[in-house]
Amino acid sequence: MYTTEHHELLRSSVRDFAEKEIKPVARELDKKEQFSLALTRKIGEMGLLGMTVPEEFGGQGMDYLSYVIAVEELARVDGSQAATLAAHNSLGTGPLALFGSKEQKEKYLPSLCTGEALWAFGLTEPEAGSDSRGTKTTAQLENGEWTINGSKIFITNGATEITAGVTVQAVTGSNNGTKEYSTIIVEKGTPGFEASEMHGKLCWRASNTAQLYFDHCRVPEGNLLGKRGNGSKIMLQTLDSGRLSIAAMGLGLAQGAFEMALQYAKERKQFGKALTQFQAISFKLADMATKIELARNLLYKACWLKDNHKPFGKEAAMAKLYCSEIAKEVADDAVQIHGGYGLMEEYDIERFYRDQRILQIGEGTSEIQRIVISRHIGC
Numbered sequence: 392m393y394t395t396e397h398h399e400l401l402r403s404s405v406r407d408f409a410e411k412e413i414k415p416v417a418r419e420l421d422k423k424e425q426f427s428l429a430l431t432r433k434i435g436e437m438g439l440l441g442m443t444v445p446e447e448f449g450g451q452g453m454d455y456l457s458y459v460i461a462v463e464e465l466a467r468v469d470g471s472q473a474a475t476l477a478a479h480n481s482l483g484t485g486p487l488a489l490f491g492s493k494e495q496k497e498k499y500l501p502s503l504c505t506g507e508a509l510w511a512f513g514l515t516e517p518e519a520g521s522d523s524r525g526t527k528t529t530a531q532l533e534n535g536e537w538t539i540n541g542s543k544i545f546i547t548n549g550a551t552e553i554t555a556g557v558t559v560q561a562v563t564g565s566n567n568g569t570k571e572y573s574t575i576i577v578e579k580g581t582p583g584f585e586a587s588e589m590h591g592k593l594c595w596r597a598s599n600t601a602q603l604y605f606d607h608c609r610v611p612e613g614n615l616l617g618k619r620g621n622g623s624k625i626m627l628q629t630l631d632s633g634r635l636s637i638a639a640m641g642l643g644l645a646q647g648a649f650e651m652a653l654q655y656a657k658e659r660k661q662f663g664k665a666l667t668q669f670q671a672i673s674f675k676l677a678d679m680a681t682k683i684e685l686a687r688n689l690l691y692k693a694c695w696l697k698d699n700h701k702p703f704g705k706e707a708a709m710a711k712l713y714c715s716e717i718a719k720e721v722a723d724d725a726v727q728i729h730g731g732y733g734l735m736e737e738y739d740i741e742r743f744y745r746d747q748r749i750l751q752i753g754e755g756t757s758e759i760q761r762i763v764i765s766r767h768i769g770c
């Protein structure tokens with residue numbers, strides 16, 4: 392209902408790419424906990440890294456639904472590559488494209504649209520997760536330079552070999568006891584800025600997660616992104632859009648898990664029959680298909696609202712909440728249908744079962760989505 396022929400053509404080319412290029416290596420990369428530069432480059436060559444960036448800055452100038460379909464199709468095969476894509480587009484290039492000055496866009500966006508470079512968004516801190524007002528990282532303006540001190544945690548794409556920089560939220564002052572937040576661009580290689588990889592994740596093991604450290608890190612005053620004091624606004628707008636891509640990851644993961652379960656249930660015989668012949672299993676598959684259909688409609692509607700410049704914050708939170716929650720349920724049912732084999736790493740469903748877990752936590756936990764929705768409905 393919300394997609395055009397153009398969207399469906401895009402879906403089939405991204406699906407083809409994901410099946411041919413990502414699926415064969417996804418399990419091994421997950422096992423080794425290895426970010427793949429080669430795959431990121433290929434995703435860039437496919438034109439997926441700057442999908443919504445205007446063409447004048449090297450992007451594809453596509454609508455948000457196209458981008459969400461691309462994330463969905465990568466997640467149908469592998470959560471890690473979908474995470475690299477989504478974090479780069481929604482959190483990395485998104486704020487630069489939306490709030491950057493012409494000079495900033497011309498400087499950073501072209502290489503971020505090709506796969507030559509990645510960009511990250513550093514909001515979360517050890518003591519500031521759901522509550523970003525707990526941000527302790529500071530940036531002080533003196534003699535035309537910001538001096539940044541503090542640290543960030545769990546930053547996707549923060550420490551790859553091609554990460555060109557990060558947009559950091561920092562406290563830049565206070566007015567009558569109220570903290571002023573701003574967003575500042577920090578390029579890789581700036582003295583005082585270090586990034587280190589975090590390992591040992593349950594999920595998205597082939598995506599890059601980093602801790603960032605700023606120790607008297609000085610950047611030019613012109614690295615301010617957007618207006619001084621607008622950090623919270625930029626962060627909230629970034630997360631509203633970002634939620635749609637996490638929802639797309641939930642939808643794609645659920646779709647992939649469902650397809651695996653259906654295939655397995657058709658092939659696996661017990662008591663002389665295929666598993667699909669048992670109503671307990673066919674009803675489970677029917678419920679999975681129904682949840683996926685609902686999730687897709689909710690998410691695409693939210694994208695339609697965004698693409699048509701209508702308010703979409705409530706629908707984005709609902710889509711993020713619902714798609715990530717059904718990803719958990721569908722992956723769980725898919726494992727159940729696989730029986731003991733579903734717990735073995737040779738079966739992709741084992742990785743999907745782990746990968747779904749972050750979706751109820753990243754970019755606003757399910758509890759935070761419910762807070763957002765309850766505010767929208769007037770609680």
Ligand SMILES: Cc1cc2nc3c(=O)[nH]c(=O)nc-3n(C[C@H](O)[C@H](O)[C@H](O)COP(=O)(O)OP(=O)(O)OC[C@H]3O[C@@H](n4cnc5c(N)ncnc54)[C@H](O)[C@@H]3O)c2cc1C
Pocket residue numbers: 478482511512513514515519520521522544545546547548592595600749752753754755756757758759
């Ligand atoms: C793999 C991965 C990648 C990530 N990528 C990025 C990134 O690129 N950039 C970035 O900035 N961050 C990133 N994050 C951080 C992520 O957004 C945070 O983990 C998330 O926002 C939750 O924060 P927290 O982990 O500190 O949990 P907390 O905020 O400490 O929450 C703990 C629990 O308390 C609940 N809770 C908190 N407050 C309330 C409340 N008011 N009411 C009810 N319940 C509440 C939460 O829902 C949760 O269940 C990433 C995280 C992971 C794991």
